[in-house]
Amino acid sequence: GAGVSQSPSNKVTEKGKDVELRCDPISGHTALYWYRQSLGQGLEFLIYFQGNSAPDKSGLPSDRFSAERTGGSVSTLTIQRTQQEDSAVYLCASSFGGTRSYNEQFFGPGTRLTVL
Amino acid sequence: SQQGEEDPQALSIQEGENATMNCSYKTSINNLQWYRQNSGRGLVHLILIRSNEREKHSGRLRVTLDTSKKSSSLLITASRAADTASYFCATSLFSGGYNKLIFGAGTRLAVHP
Numbered sequence: 189g190a191g192v193s194q195s196p197s198n199k200v201t202e203k204g205k206d207v208e209l210r211c212d213p214i215s216g217h218t219a220l221y222w223y224r225q226s227l228g229q230g231l232e233f234l235i236y237f238q239g240n241s242a243p244d245k246s247g248l249p250s251d252r253f254s255a256e257r258t259g260g261s262v263s264t265l266t267i268q269r270t271q272q273e274d275s276a277v278y279l280c281a282s283s284f285g286g287t288r289s290y291n292e293q294f295f296g297p298g299t300r301l302t303v304l
Numbered sequence: 305s306q307q308g309e310e311d312p313q314a315l316s317i318q319e320g321e322n323a324t325m326n327c328s329y330k331t332s333i334n335n336l337q338w339y340r341q342n343s344g345r346g347l348v349h350l351i352l353i354r355s356n357e358r359e360k361h362s363g364r365l366r367v368t369l370d371t372s373k374k375s376s377s378l379l380i381t382a383s384r385a386a387d388t389a390s391y392f393c394a395t396s397l398f399s400g401g402y403n404k405l406i407f408g409a410g411t412r413l414a415v416h417p
Contacts, residue, residue, distance in 0.1 A: 243400055
């Protein structure tokens, strides 16, 4: 089946605008994760969904960042009043989840966000 | 803050040579994984080593784990130009009902023909 997809692949916006980033996980994966990767850096965890709930949103950097997931499938990451420091690649991953056994995370291609 | 730290930050070698990348971490883990990333986009899972394992092989990849030193290494043997990418280690700890991945900053590998 299809892998994790993300849209848009690239987004250029002006400082102060709101943006929405979309993630379509692999069908049947109950767990979904958002990460942020700044230029030349590793991945920074943002939020974890199990089904439609987010038991761990500890990585969201400020209240300008929010995310939701509907129908246990598609997730949207929203950044309000974007700032230049929000410029990064936003990666989504999905996995089977909810058990102690490790479940491999499958990553989407990411959305490159540029805030001018 | 990120748990893993990797060295070197960048590595440049010739085709056919071996490439070794190291990763250190700070807390206890369930397992450690290595990922590859081409051109700053999606990550591909390479190999997972559990906390009770010391060494694991997959094709040209060899991973070691030393939990006493909280460190891991990834060896790519007989490198090819197509191995050029960034490589990240990620530690996994079951916390809050799920396996949370914490990534290192990565090693940028360049393999020259």
